[in-house]
Each structure stands twice: as structure tokens, then as C-alpha cells.
Amino acid sequence: MAVLSDPARSRAVLIGAHHYSALENLPAVAANLEGLRSAFTAGEVWGLPPEACTVIPQPATAAQVLDTVRENGRLAEDTLVVYYAGHGLTDPHTDELYLALPDSDPEREYTSLRYEYVRRAVLDPAARARRTVVILDCCYSGRALLGQMSASSHVAEQTVVDGTCVITACAETHLAVSPPDETYTAFTGELITTLIEGIAGRPDPIDMESLYRHLRMRLSGKSRPVPQQRNRNSGSLIAIARNRAAAGADPASSHHGAANAFTSRQRDAERRLAEMEATAERLRTEAEQLRAAELWARKNVAVAQQLAKALGSSPEPDFKPYWFAIPAARPLMSEDGSLEAQLLLRPGVWHLARGRRGDALIVETEEGVRGILLDATGLERGDIVEAEPVTGRSGRKAKARIRENLRHAEQLVGTLTRPPEEDFVPFWFAVPMPRPLVAEDDSSLTPFAELQPGTWYLAVAQHGVALVAQSQSGRRGLLLDTTGIQRG
Structure with missing residues (x-):
């Protein structure tokens, strides 16, 4: 539970x-x-001594x-609050906030x-403040319009300080509004009103999480940009204001009396908002993971195609062995058709x-390891040596394996580029013959398990023709070949 920051020590x-x-001008x-x-x-809000509240206008x-x-920061022993209002600028080269x-x-x-210099000042090793609140109501002038202030799309991410709560006026590329006919900017106006009037249905004092949720709901309800918040450690529990609308805090307050009837609905709205934000964050994370998986799957297809071409090509008959160096680290592939590199050649x-x-080149390292270098561009050639050239051990097994890997890689790309079936209902199934189960995040396409006939497995999702199956150990993977399976 939040405890009001001691005003005498903040x-x-x-x-x-x-x-x-x-x-x-703003x-x-x-x-x-x-x-x-x-x-x-x-005194009824926080009670910070006037000499402890330093104002720097202009x-x-x-x-x-x-x-x-x-x-x-060195004088405070409890909480330090740093607030800035004005134009926010971004460095066009680094996107840093100024x-x-x-x-x-x-x-x-x-x-x-x-x-960044403000962040370092807050993190001053000599600072005694145990908690810090940073509030930014700022703009980016290149997008400023009449009565408006704009902000960088990465403000909250750039401003996080360990052990603090950071609140910014707007999210992503939205504009932070400064209405010409209002006393305050939109964000700070709601902040001041909330500090003075309190939040009905919330505990006393007001913690930063409750403050943020309330500001977000109020501004969203007025179709104004919504703020962002980032907390580190217990930053969400920092409290810099008493809740004058809390039950018993101010019985004579008309605001409390009027707002009390809406307490239940407000709590429900805040809960739904939190659930929506959590769902959005989960979907964003899943989308990023899917994009990353698709990228390495496509890379696998390219590698498999190069390897298949190399293993299917006839060796150069008059090749003269020579020493060479590479400009950057490159993988040395195995001659057996595997998509997993044996080692990384060093520049x-x-x-x-x-x-x-x-x-492709057939390469031998100084340790005697032999393999295939698919990218032979930009090499620094050395001396030709008197040595017998080798043609590579690309037998039928290696060619068959690379063809199989290429097929699996192409299947995997097709699987990852298609969204999971929304109405999929999990079911039990058995395979007619041993089938490999490939990890969803393993670029080598090396099976981590083999499904055996005569055993029931659980299909938990489907991408295209591939199933996301659960092995006996409980680990999930992709079954790319689903032909002839028996459904339970």
C-alpha cells in the first residue's frame, strides 16, 4: 500500500x-x-514547505x-519531484529527447x-532521495500547430530512471494539447485538478499508478492525447498527494458526494482499461516474436537454397588451392546438408x-575442420599452395538431407506467415510414422523431439497446414508434416 511521501523530507x-x-510561445x-x-x-494536498518547492521559470x-x-536531489531524503513544461525537441540523428x-x-x-543530463542529475551518486517522480509536459516544435505542442514517439522509453515513476503528457506521435482558451495545458490542467480534488473510489493517499490511470481516463474521455507512464521498482507506489475524495477524507466535500455515486463504474472502467492495455502489450509482443521467427525462417530458406545449389554443382576441375582471409565473420556450413553452421570463420x-x-568454396581451417563457405565475396586472396584439391563429400545422403531441410524451411516460412486459426479447437492425434517436432525458435530446423506412432499427442494451435503440437515432456513445437494423422 502506498504511503504519502514525507513533505518535510521531500x-x-x-x-x-x-x-x-x-x-x-506557450x-x-x-x-x-x-x-x-x-x-x-x-496542506490538504501534500504540504510541501514553500522553500522546498523550487520554481525555475525561463x-x-x-x-x-x-x-x-x-x-x-542531495537535500531530499524521501522523494524528489522534477517537472518540466515547454517544447520538447528531438535530435534528428539519434532521436534523443531535448x-x-x-x-x-x-x-x-x-x-x-x-x-540524458537531467537523468544523470537525478542519478547523482550523492543524491539522498530514495524515490523520484519525473513529469514531462513537453512538445516537439517541428510539429507544433496553433494551440498545440507535439512530442517524440519515444519520449517515455527515453526518460526512464531506475527507482522512479516517469509520466509524460502524450504517447507516440500524438500532439500534447495546449488549448488557447484554457488556463493550463491539457495534461497539467488535469494533473492539478486531480491533485486538488482527489479520485473517488481510490485509496488515500493517491499512488502514481492510480494517478496515471485517472489522468488517462479523463483525457481520453475528452478526446485528448493520453499520457504514458513507466515505473521502475516500486515507482508505482510513490504518493505525493492526499486523496481528498477518499471515503472519510473530506465529508463536507461536494466533489466527494457527487463522485461517490460513480465509484463502482469508475473502478470497472479502470479495470477494463488495464485489461485492454495488457492485451495490447501481449499482442504487440507476440507480433514481434512472429516477425523475428519469420525473418530467421526466410534466412533458412536462403541458406538451404545456397547449400542445395553448392552440393548440386560439379566441382571445379582445375581449381588450385589458395589461402584467403575474410572481411567479416562468416559461417562454415557442414558438408552433410545440415543448416546448422559448424563454426564461425574469423577475420x-x-x-x-x-x-x-x-x-561456394570448400574450406579447411587451420584446425583441420572442413566445410562449405557459401559467401565467398570480398575475400583477400593469399598464396596458391601445392595441395591436392578436394571435391567435397556431397554424396546422395547430403543432397537428400539438404533437399529435406529446404522443404522444411519453406514449410516453416509458409507456416509463420499465416496467422493461427482463430476458431481452432485443440484435439488429440497420432502420427502414422515417426515425425520430427521442430522448435518454433530454432533456426537450425533440428528436431527436439520425434513423435512416435501409437502415442496420442495434443494439437494446441494450427498455422496453415502445420500444427503446434505438445510433446510428452510438455514442450511445444511445430509438426510440419501432418499428412495421414489420426484424429482423436
């Missing part, structure tokens, strides 16, 4: 730039600073900001404050080319 640094020499930022200062120092230099953050100062020039990123070492098949 500090806040509020930074904002509202007037710029080379960027659009007059609401000045009101943001005063509104937050009043909320943080109000910072003159980056050093002024960094020195102030560092100093307050915080604009009054004299910042968007064409010269070095005239702004690099956020800066001389290797012996003993023969050629098509575009």
Missing part, C-alpha cells in the same frame, strides 16, 4: 519555458508552474537546471537541454580454399 523542482526566441506553461506549486504546497542555461536538480530553453534553436540541438585468420562448387 523536494520539488518545477521547470518551465513559456517565451521563446525561435519557437512558438503562455499556459507559466500558469502550469504556479498551479503545481500551489497544489504541492497546500531557465537561462542548462547548467542552472542541472545544478538545481542535483542540489535538490528540453527546450528560452533561447533554444531547433536547428541547433546543443542550444537545448539534453534529457584476420588465413583459411585454405581446397575446392569450389558453384559460388
Whole structure:
């Protein structure tokens, strides 16, 4: 359960730039600073001593900001809050976040404050603050429109500090709104209102997770950009405000009386929102894994095709063996048709080319290991040696194996490029003859298990004609050949 940060042992640094020499002015930022200062120092909200709340309007230099953050981090013994409002800029080369100062020039990123330096100031080894809250209500001027502020698509990811809670005004490429007819920017206005009025149906004090969920729901309900949040360790349990809307916190509050009727619905909405976000994150992760699996499967097809071409080519009859070096590390494939590299040839070492098949070389290393180098481009050739050339041991078994591997690799690509069947119902099945079970993330196509006839196995999903089957050990893999199976 969250515990209110001790105001007597905490500090806040509020930074904002509202007037710029080379960027659009943001007059609401000045009101943001005063509104937050009043909320943080109000006894019924947090009760931060006025001298512990440092406001830096129109910072003159980056050093002024960094020195102030560092100093307050050393003075705070409980929680340090760092807030910035203004234009956010991104480095076009690194996409790093920069915080604009009054004299910042968007064409010269070095005239702004690099956020990485703020992060380092917060992480100052001499800092005594046990917890840190970073709040960014910032924009990216290249996309600023009248009454709006824009932000980098990677702001929250770039701003995470260990042991803290970081909240940013908007997500991805959306614009952070600064309505011309409102006192505050959209995000900070909701933040100040929530700190002062509280959140009905939530515990007292307000932890950062509850604050974030409430802000997200409020802003989304007004069709305004929703914030982002990142926590490290127990950052979500930091609390910098009492909940004036909590039961028993302020019985005379009309806000509490009105909001209490909606407590149940609000909790349900927040729960559904959390479930939706968790589902979206799971789907994003699964999509990334599927894309990665498809990439290595396609790479396998390319390798199998090259290997099949090499093993199917006649050896060069007049080949003269020579020493060579490679410009970058390259795999040495086995002559038995396997798609798994024997070893990695290293640059800066001389290797012996003993023969050629098509575009591939038959290579012998200094340790005497022999195999096929499929990529023979860009080699540094050395001396020709007096040695008998070899043609390679590409017998019928090796050719048959590479043909089988190529077929499996092509099947795997076809499997991974097709989504799983949505209405699939798991079923038991048996195979008519031994069939290999291939791992979904194994680029070598080496079976990790062999399904045996006379045993029932469980099919848990289907991609195209392939089944995702579960072995007796409980491990899942792909059964690429499903012909003739017996369904249970």
C-alpha cells in the first residue's frame, strides 16, 4: 500500500519555458508552474514547505537546471519531484529527447537541454532521495500547430530512471494539447485538478499508478492525447498527494458526494482499461516474436537454397588451392546438408580454399575442420599452395538431407506467415510414422523431439497446414508434416 511521501523530507523542482526566441510561445506553461506549486504546497494536498518547492521559470542555461536538480536531489531524503513544461525537441540523428530553453534553436540541438543530463542529475551518486517522480509536459516544435505542442514517439522509453515513476503528457506521435482558451495545458490542467480534488473510489493517499490511470481516463474521455507512464521498482507506489475524495477524507466535500455515486463504474472502467492495455502489450509482443521467427525462417530458406545449389554443382576441375582471409565473420556450413553452421570463420585468420562448387568454396581451417563457405565475396586472396584439391563429400545422403531441410524451411516460412486459426479447437492425434517436432525458435530446423506412432499427442494451435503440437515432456513445437494423422 502506498504511503504519502514525507513533505518535510521531500523536494520539488518545477521547470518551465513559456517565451521563446525561435519557437512558438506557450503562455499556459507559466500558469502550469504556479498551479503545481500551489497544489504541492497546500496542506490538504501534500504540504510541501514553500522553500522546498523550487520554481525555475525561463531557465537561462542548462547548467542552472542541472545544478538545481542535483542540489535538490542531495537535500531530499524521501522523494524528489522534477517537472518540466515547454517544447520538447528531438535530435534528428539519434532521436534523443531535448528540453527546450528560452533561447533554444531547433536547428541547433546543443542550444537545448539534453534529457540524458537531467537523468544523470537525478542519478547523482550523492543524491539522498530514495524515490523520484519525473513529469514531462513537453512538445516537439517541428510539429507544433496553433494551440498545440507535439512530442517524440519515444519520449517515455527515453526518460526512464531506475527507482522512479516517469509520466509524460502524450504517447507516440500524438500532439500534447495546449488549448488557447484554457488556463493550463491539457495534461497539467488535469494533473492539478486531480491533485486538488482527489479520485473517488481510490485509496488515500493517491499512488502514481492510480494517478496515471485517472489522468488517462479523463483525457481520453475528452478526446485528448493520453499520457504514458513507466515505473521502475516500486515507482508505482510513490504518493505525493492526499486523496481528498477518499471515503472519510473530506465529508463536507461536494466533489466527494457527487463522485461517490460513480465509484463502482469508475473502478470497472479502470479495470477494463488495464485489461485492454495488457492485451495490447501481449499482442504487440507476440507480433514481434512472429516477425523475428519469420525473418530467421526466410534466412533458412536462403541458406538451404545456397547449400542445395553448392552440393548440386560439379566441382571445379582445375581449381588450385589458395589461402584467403575474410572481411567479416562468416559461417562454415557442414558438408552433410545440415543448416546448422559448424563454426564461425574469423577475420584476420588465413583459411585454405581446397575446392569450389558453384559460388561456394570448400574450406579447411587451420584446425583441420572442413566445410562449405557459401559467401565467398570480398575475400583477400593469399598464396596458391601445392595441395591436392578436394571435391567435397556431397554424396546422395547430403543432397537428400539438404533437399529435406529446404522443404522444411519453406514449410516453416509458409507456416509463420499465416496467422493461427482463430476458431481452432485443440484435439488429440497420432502420427502414422515417426515425425520430427521442430522448435518454433530454432533456426537450425533440428528436431527436439520425434513423435512416435501409437502415442496420442495434443494439437494446441494450427498455422496453415502445420500444427503446434505438445510433446510428452510438455514442450511445444511445430509438426510440419501432418499428412495421414489420426484424429482423436
